[in-house]
């Protein structure tokens with residue numbers, strides 16, 4: 001039976017890290033005319049909501065929902081867009097916000113797809129990074145926490161659609177009843 005067995009990152013630690021990332025973003029985009037923050041559903045929803053409230057600039061927000069396929073057998077890999085952006089990103093500054101990067105396949109395919117739309121800039125931000133399982137080499141501009149290879153939940157991230165509402169990042173393990 002799968003259960004949350006511990007706290008990996010507390011609510012307070014998340015809060016101060018989100019603030020820190022927001023201030024870096026603010027500094028990096030302060031001379032730009034626009035910034036579109038694109039959250040990847042569903043996991044990044046809560047992170048995006050907290051992040052943009054700490055960015056003291058004019059920020060637009062949009063969301064995408066994608067599913068990655070092309071694992072193992074298909075090395076090229078594509079991303080299926082389930083919900084696309086509402087806006088045109090040509091000549092816009094786009095910041096993609098993810099909850100967690102694991103293999104990196106989802107993001108690298110998404111970046112390739114969005115680059116064809118000719119944004120002015122395209123950067124990546126993730127709250128959590130699990131570099132041990134990376135197969136797609138993808139440079140991430142803003143990383144909250146580098147974590148070890150454990151299955152985590154909370155703060156928007158699920159296990160079988162559960163635990164998204166936990167205010168902290170917890171570890172899920174298969175425990176005997």
Ligand code: IMP
Pocket residue numbers: 043068098099100101102103104105106107150151152153157158159
């Ligand atoms: P990848 O980088 O393409 O392998 O996929 C990253 C996605 O896998 C994330 O956006 C999550 O939806 C999911 N994921 C990866 N690791 C975890 C985890 O530890 N808990 C919950 N979801 C995860």
Ligand code: MG
Pocket residue numbers: 040041042043044099100
């Ligand atoms: Mg995700």
